[in-house]
Amino acid sequence: MSAVFAVILVESTSQALHIEKLILQQGIESKMIPVPRHLSSDCGVCVRINVSSIDITRRIIAEHKLEHVTIEVL
């Protein structure tokens, strides 16, 4: 079965909220969720998106020169 979701892993909650806003401006729906344990032992949050939004999200991240941001498919 192919993956439905991916998560944007960030450094902080503030950065997660920043990215959530940037992608929403491009019409990308997302949801803030706790970081899945298998991806990181961090106790913070990440931004969940549909896998179909990965490419445009990568472009937004690059355009805004956001550092320390990675996208992982769930």
Added chain:
Amino acid sequence: MRLDHKDNNYHNKPDGLIYLDNTATSWPKPPGVARAMLNYIDEVGANPGRSGHRLSIKAARIVYSLRESVCSLFGFDDPMRVIFGLNITDGINLALHGLLKPGDHVITSGMEHNAVMRPLRNLEATGVEITTVPCSRLGMIHPEDVEKEIKQNTRLIVINHASNVCGTILPIHEIGSITRKHNLLFMVDTAQSAGVLPIHMLEDNIDLLGFTGHKSLYGPMGTGGIIIGHRISSEDIRPMRQGGTGSRSEHEFQPSFFPDRFESGTPNGVGLAGLLAAIEWLTDQGLEVIRAHEKMLTSKLIEGLINIPGIDLLGPKDAERLTATIGFNIRGMEPSTAGLRLDEEFSILCRVGLHCAPAAHMTIGTFPDGCIRFGIGAFSEEEDINKAIDAIARLASEVK
């Protein structure tokens, strides 16, 4: 005038009470402030940025929205670099203690508050060199006098945007240009000017902007902090405290990124929710509308006081060159006596003494006795000023 305060009965300001201590803290607050704080307690409640559940995220959104509002208010472009703390003193301490090292030279003015002078004097004992540029008796400073003091080891210029003693506005834009020309860092104390005067961090070349929430931003006490500009990296400033941030929990070392590096521990979510509502109110009213209202009342107060025999009015006697803070003395009456009588006999609340600013009082010639200070706010009314003038005339007439 469309200040939104006549048609609400929210605050409990007793009839007849005249609050002229807005320079210390603004009061009353706009009605939405307490509502937002109550809503946070009752409906949000969770710890911002500490958990992934809906209420924690809701709380984090409030704090993040405030970062954006603060950026917008001060002409800055990166919400991550807005650092919240207890108040402006906390923010100034973080910047000065975190940034300066023995051998660095700092230039400041003769109109500073102790929020700047005490950390600087403390740092002086560790080998930081301090130069205080004298100001005129009206509290004015010439930017060229600041430039003359620049040396090879000068790292930072710190200026109080507006005096908390006599309201004098200092020329931060011009001083900011000088700091950029010499590739120095520029820090501004906006305790008395934030929410009153237009401030543009990028255009004014400000690298460190200290702000407080509870004065002219009309938020609650326990809010404020510092904005750190793009020319300073997070590693350039040592955090004042270390601890939990809700991020990088697998590490026992402090994160290096903004804002978490400087915001350990649970923030004042309730207060920050109140400040967000306050800035929304301020923006909705319009800074220029409030400024016009305060200028009108300040002019009226100056005009009234200047015509009373035996009054020494301090600072520039021109509302254009002042924030709405007026310092003065009644010849032959100690400020403390005047303050007590104003409270007990006239229900006028103000602050007397040295206002935590001995340097400024030395500059304007009122040290060590201090002065009487009236601080006008957005909710002050013409009738308050008329009554205050009458009260001062009465007190002055009783002095032999």
